[in-house]
Amino acid sequence: MSYLQKISEFQNITVTPTSYDDHRIEGDISLERETDTLKFHLIFSYSDRIEADQNLAGLILAMPAINFTLFSKKLTLNFPASESDVAAISEFVRINNREVFINKLARRRYEFFRQEYVPRDEDITEENSNGNTLVSATSQYVDTPRKIQGGSNAVLSSGGKESLLSYGMLKEIDPDTHAFYFNESGGHWLTAKTAYDYYSAEFSNVHKVWSNVDRFYRYVLRNMRILDQRVMNMKTDTYPVQLFIFPVYVMSMIPVAIEHGIRGAVLGDEFDDPSDMQPFHGIRHYYGIYDQTLDFNRYMSGYLHSKGIDFTVWSAVYPITGGVVENILIKRYPDLFRLQRSCHSCRSVNGKIVPCGKCSKCLGILMFILSAGGDPHQILYSTESIENLKENVSRERMRLDTDELNYMKAKLGFIEADDMERLQHVSGMHLLPDEHQLFQHVPDSYRDGIMRIISQYAPLSYSYTGGAWHQSEKQ
Numbered sequence: 001m002s003y004l005q006k007i008s009e010f011q012n013i014t015v016t017p018t019s020y021d022d023h024r025i026e027g028d029i030s031l032e033r034e035t036d037t038l039k040f041h042l043i044f045s046y047s048d049r050i051e052a053d054q055n056l057a058g059l060i061l062a063m064p065a066i067n068f069t070l071f072s073k074k075l076t077l078n079f080p081a082s083e084s085d086v087a088a089i090s091e092f093v094r095i096n097n098r099e100v101f102i103n104k105l106a107r108r109r110y111e112f113f114r115q116e117y118v119p120r121d122e123d124i125t126e127e128n129s130n131g132n133t134l135v136s137a138t139s140q141y142v143d144t145p146r147k148i149q150g151g152s153n154a155v156l157s158s159g160g161k162e163s164l165l166s167y168g169m170l171k172e173i174d175p176d177t178h179a180f181y182f183n184e185s186g187g188h189w190l191t192a193k194t195a196y197d198y199y200s201a202e203f204s205n206v207h208k209v210w211s212n213v214d215r216f217y218r219y220v221l222r223n224m225r226i227l228d229q230r231v232m233n234m235k236t237d238t239y240p241v242q243l244f245i246f247p248v249y250v251m252s253m254i255p256v257a258i259e260h261g262i263r264g265a266v267l268g269d270e271f272d273d274p275s276d277m278q279p280f281h282g283i284r285h286y287y288g289i290y291d292q293t294l295d296f297n298r299y300m301s302g303y304l305h306s307k308g309i310d311f312t313v314w315s316a317v318y319p320i321t322g323g324v325v326e327n328i329l330i331k332r333y334p335d336l337f338r339l340q341r342s343c344h345s346c347r348s349v350n351g352k353i354v355p356c357g358k359c360s361k362c363l364g365i366l367m368f369i370l371s372a373g374g375d376p377h378q379i380l381y382s383t384e385s386i387e388n389l390k391e392n393v394s395r396e397r398m399r400l401d402t403d404e405l406n407y408m409k410a411k412l413g414f415i416e417a418d419d420m421e422r423l424q425h426v427s428g429m430h431l432l433p434d435e436h437q438l439f440q441h442v443p444d445s446y447r448d449g450i451m452r453i454i455s456q457y458a459p460l461s462y463s464y465t466g467g468a469w470h471q472s473e474k475q
Helices: 003-007 054-071 083-106 126-130 161-173 188-202 213-223 246-260 294-306 322-332 360-371 383-387 389-395 402-411 420-427 444-454
Strands: 012-020 024-032 037-046 074-081 134-140 152-157 178-183 206-211 262-267 312-315 347-349 352-354 429-431 461-465 468-471
Touching: 012 054, 024 054, 037 054, 037 213, 037 246, 054 074, 054 083, 054 213, 054 246, 074 083, 083 126, 083 134, 083 294, 152 161, 152 188, 152 246, 161 322, 161 444, 178 188, 178 246, 188 206, 188 352, 206 246, 246 262, 246 294, 294 312, 322 360, 322 402, 322 420, 322 444, 360 383, 360 389, 360 402, 383 389, 402 420, 420 468
Parallel strands: 012 074, 074 134, 152 178, 152 262, 178 206, 262 312, 429 461
Antiparallel strands: 012 024, 024 037, 037 206, 347 352, 461 468
């Protein structure tokens, strides 16, 4: 038995939209095994009027299912799908299969999978990482061009620093900016709720969709036989399988965009250092964050354009690190900073939502805030969390880029860094290897405005040549 045959728990995953109207999309996901079938009814409920058809409803429902395709021989789209749809979903399946194989099975942060399903060294091949999932549609759909009337954009809002800063900058440039919130019925909504409540009271153009997609994920995970359910019950800072999260958010925005004249989705993708993105066993991958990269933004935009949907996915903060994001947010948009809840383990205390202060996410945020001269108490971090930061950082497997982590540690006096000059790029704007101008991937109508704001706080720029970052000659 080959390795892929060994982990193919499902014979087929089928996506079937059952209904859609001007506020709601519903459908069934079935995951067929040799001896039984897992079934779940997915719901997306919108606060605003939407415009959808059976094709769009099916595509929205298909996005969550892609998270589990590495473990299935087939993905059947039981709705009218175009050639563009099948080609794009096949590519998403291939890429996500690879991310799950490398980041969840081969290079594990937790032992979620039973040991007999963990790949041996000889199993770690590009062929196995791609999986063997066949994508097919039961009927054909002819894409219809949809010219979206209007020129505004919507920030995909989570309550984290990148989406708050993105909203602040876009709102400053374009008062018609929209905010889009996604409540996936899990703990993440606590992270977003503080910002959503404020936005709803203070701003117009705020949209929300509620979905039971997190319950779908948990239902499938609880019933996957190749997972170790004892480890599944442990408190962890990462999902056992799911890495295809943002496409669910983006695709669910499209019916809102068509109805309300929104031309683009602004994601909070911050800088990822290419020097830290080395292949694994010779296999190129995205360290589990494909859906938060420029490659995803470009592919998703191209796919939607090929379907005739005039909608673009982009990021306003991709050339700057988290520390720069936090610095601008604190100093330029203090009202928005006070809404920040980046922790994924937030809890409600006396009517206020507070971060845990101990997870790797919180430790990074505390480093950013203190490095920027901010006060973590303003976003409800405890004095104990601040006082124990150095010790907690020394014990935690931090999830920051290597240069970024060392730069922050050195700035806060946690370590003595003898290469601080080399690390200075962390505080600036980055020209990526495939760019010929800063913020090249930001739409023309926003580029100058965003650069004007960010360059006030990060005036130096750096380019990546010869495997290292160098300060650009022209500033």
